[in-house]
Amino acid sequence: MLRKVDKHSGVPAYVQIVNMIKSEIILGNIQQGSQLPTVRELQAIFDVNINTVLKALEKLKAEGFIEAEQGIGYFVKKDIDVDKKIIEIIKECVRELKSHQIDFYTAMILFEEVWKNEEV
Known part of the structure; x- marks a missing residue:
């Protein structure tokens, strides 16, 4: 479940966002090929600066979890199947x-x- 980041946890907000999105992928709540909410929607969900969302999305992209389609959005690229x-x-x-x-x-x-x- 995507939720607001804990600004007092000591864990950087972008890392929390990366972990939440990864968790949703691992648990099968976000399927391979699914489109993520827009950057602005993610900003509202996580209650963070838009640059924090973009940093998290870039990290997920670099790790191969998501891919960006110019002008369309971000999509789940890698499915992690956990028995x-x-x-x-x-x-x-x-x-x-x-x-x-x-x-x-x-x-x-x-x-x-x-x-x-x-x-x-």
Whole structure:
């Protein structure tokens, strides 16, 4: 769900926008080939300066998630298919972390450390 950025989170607004749009693509809420709202609509949704929206869209474009069609708008270029089983595993992990009163930021630190040190 696209929503206003949290201006007090410490995370740059354009990064929050990139992450929200990526999340919507990953969760299948925005499909490959779909047109994103206009830049002005995104500005209103996120409640940010238009340059912040443009910076986020340029980052998504550089990463290959979206493409721009001159005079038409931005479209989802890359679809990320995540197996439903993976989502269920993540949900179970989150429930377990919450049951042990592990906050989001601590969980992310733990996740990052395990990710870096775990061999496939």
